[in-house]
Amino acid sequence: MKKKASVPKEVIRVAIIGAGRGGTALLNIMHDLPDIEVVAVVDEKSDAPGMLLAAQRGIPTEVGLAGIGDVFRKAEQTIDVLIDVTGDPHLHSRLLEFKPPCTRLISGAAAKFIWELIRAVRERDEWKQRYEEEAASHLPKEAESAQIIFGSNPLMQQVRNLIEQVAPTPTTVLLIGETGTGKELMAGMIHSKSNRKNKPFVKINCTAFSPTLLESELFGHVKGAFTGALTDKRGLLEEGDGGTIFLDEIGDISLDMQVKLLRFLQFGELRPVGSTKTKIVDARVIAATNRPLQKLIKKGKFRADLYYRLNAFRIDLPPLRKRKEDLEQLAHHFLLKARHRLNKKSVLGFSTEALDCILSYSYPGNLREMQSIIERAVILCRGEEIKPEHLPVNMQSAESFSPLSSGKFKEKKAAVIEQFEKQFICKVLKKTAGNVSRAAEEAGLPRKSFYRLMSKYGIKRKDFK
Numbered sequence: 001m002k003k004k005a006s007v008p009k010e011v012i013r014v015a016i017i018g019a020g021r022g023g024t025a026l027l028n029i030m031h032d033l034p035d036i037e038v039v040a041v042v043d044e045k046s047d048a049p050g051m052l053l054a055a056q057r058g059i060p061t062e063v064g065l066a067g068i069g070d071v072f073r074k075a076e077q078t079i080d081v082l083i084d085v086t087g088d089p090h091l092h093s094r095l096l097e098f099k100p101p102c103t104r105l106i107s108g109a110a111a112k113f114i115w116e117l118i119r120a121v122r123e124r125d126e127w128k129q130r131y132e133e134e135a136a137s138h139l140p141k142e143a144e145s146a147q148i149i150f151g152s153n154p155l156m157q158q159v160r161n162l163i164e165q166v167a168p169t170p171t172t173v174l175l176i177g178e179t180g181t182g183k184e185l186m187a188g189m190i191h192s193k194s195n196r197k198n199k200p201f202v203k204i205n206c207t208a209f210s211p212t213l214l215e216s217e218l219f220g221h222v223k224g225a226f227t228g229a230l231t232d233k234r235g236l237l238e239e240g241d242g243g244t245i246f247l248d249e250i251g252d253i254s255l256d257m258q259v260k261l262l263r264f265l266q267f268g269e270l271r272p273v274g275s276t277k278t279k280i281v282d283a284r285v286i287a288a289t290n291r292p293l294q295k296l297i298k299k300g301k302f303r304a305d306l307y308y309r310l311n312a313f314r315i316d317l318p319p320l321r322k323r324k325e326d327l328e329q330l331a332h333h334f335l336l337k338a339r340h341r342l343n344k345k346s347v348l349g350f351s352t353e354a355l356d357c358i359l360s361y362s363y364p365g366n367l368r369e370m371q372s373i374i375e376r377a378v379i380l381c382r383g384e385e386i387k388p389e390h391l392p393v394n395m396q397s398a399e400s401f402s403p404l405s406s407g408k409f410k411e412k413k414a415a416v417i418e419q420f421e422k423q424f425i426c427k428v429l430k431k432t433a434g435n436v437s438r439a440a441e442e443a444g445l446p447r448k449s450f451y452r453l454m455s456k457y458g459i460k461r462k463d464f465k
Contacts, residue, residue, distance in 0.1 A: 018085040020050065040061070091107065156318065159186070181317040183248065184288070330370060
């Protein structure tokens with residue numbers, strides 16, 4: 001039986017005009033693309049960074065506008081694409097004089113696509129670098145973890161911008177969000193970006209103490225103030241002097257305590273239980289709640305004046321069900337943390353089916369629930385991949401990720417297509433043991449299109465070898 005003749009790989013030959021930041025970025029991007037060959041780089045300056053990089057890689061370079069004509073004269077084969085990244089609007093007509101009809105010119109408005117490509121690849125590489133650095137150190141640093149928690153969701157990007165703006169100020173901040181949306185983490189970020197970052201950051205869960213004990217914990221007490229008060233005790237508010245105080249679950253404190261807290265917010269005054277002396281504390285307050293404070297005001301369970309004092313700068317944190325585009329990144333982030341905490345470095349990732357379950361679940365407990373789910377799965381996993389059976393039963397059910405479950409047509413259609421593409425690509429890669437050329441042939445797709453799908457879903461060839 002005759003062997004099937006191999007089809008020669010089609011290579012796109014590219015010349016780049018402009019060797020500044022854009023040209024250098026293109027060189028780096030195209031260096032990793034198997035079907036693109038950069039055959040020449042042209043710039044007015046011989047010492048431009050892209051010119052030096054091209055020389056290091058053995059790519060011919062030409063200096064000045066006249067060098068463009070030399071590129072075509074010296075080229076042994078046809079140049080398919082000429083990319084102008086100089087941003088010079090007058091250069092377009094000159095380039096048309098030099099290039100042959102068979103060469104496509106990308107410049108002017110069309111070059112904006114190139115810049116968007118550069119930006120997108122840079123963002124991808126930055127995220128990949130942060131992820132790999134975490135894997136190398138086995139434990140994410142707090143600041144890096146916070147950046148990953150933001151993800152790419154527009155609502156979370158807005159939260160990031162608000163934090164950047166309010167952090168340097170002394171303004172009181174109110175964080176509103178469902179349980180597990182990361183309110184404490186965001187409060188920590190505000191503190192770390194403020195001019196109080198080297199001072200105490202005191203975290204107080206207002207529901208952790210009974211109403212009578214809460215006053216003593218917050219404001220302190222003097223010796224003999226009540227039975228068991230054997231010595232003077234500084235309150236948590238005083239412990240935060242000069243720094244930041246985070247009051248979590250502020251919507252659950254009693255009306256009596258609300259009055260005392262309001263005075264502290266207004267004047268920085270506190271009086272320990274049993275004392276006749278007032279102390280002044282300089283501390284920034286960040287409050288958080290998952291309760292609807294305005295509804296509580298109407299019911300007479302929360303003071304309006306305290307709400308307006310706390311609501312000087314409000315930040316609403318979106319629930320995880322509204323951040324679908326961040327789920328995969330967050331799942332891998334929590335996997336890394338669980339691997340280190342549980343010392344189970346053998347667990348490397350998720351099966352395609354398990355990842356589908358993770359991406360389709362609604363997470364009523366938000367980030368906290370996802371972290372617990374991933375940690376539980378790592379404990380149960382005995383191999384290298386987390387599988388559906390390692391996830392809670394309610395996540396394993398077909399209905400939880402069925403394309404026919406409730407939702408809008410376009411969203412469900414897109415979800416079905418994505419699920420099919422991911423599973424199909426993984427299936428053919430598994431069949432060909434990670435050989436991309438054979439997998440593309442098996443799938444009936446051009447090799448470049450197959451690579452594009454792999455990149456889209458973060459699928460790596462090495463995972464199937």
